[in-house]
Amino acid sequence: MIAAQTYRHPACPQISYCAPRAAFDQVGLLPRQVWADRILYEAQQTADPVHLVRLFGIHPAIAVKCVHTAHPDKALPQIR
Numbered sequence: 001m002i003a004a005q006t007y008r009h010p011a012c013p014q015i016s017y018c019a020p021r022a023a024f025d026q027v028g029l030l031p032r033q034v035w036a037d038r039i040l041y042e043a044q045q046t047a048d049p050v051h052l053v054r055l056f057g058i059h060p061a062i063a064v065k066c067v068h069t070a071h072p073d074k075a076l077p078q079i080r
Contacts, residue, residue, distance in 0.1 A: 043070035 024031055039056055046052070047070065049063035058066075067074075
């Protein structure tokens with residue numbers, strides 16, 4: 001997959017927005033769905049919100065929600 005952090009060699013041509021979008025359209029997915037699935041998969045593997053924040057650059061509260069979704073048995077009760 002191509003991401004904002006993916007290295008691009010200066011000798012290679014740039015890829016247009018249409019190329020990845022066409023691939024998603026053929027499969028019938030939205031890039032946002034693939035992104036959310038990737039975060040959830042990583043949360044299932046690690047159960048570490050700090051890892052998710054560093055890897056995906058998401059807000060810590062979102063990372064905690066993802067870990068709680070992936071591991072409902074390990075979730076702490078909410079403080080009211």
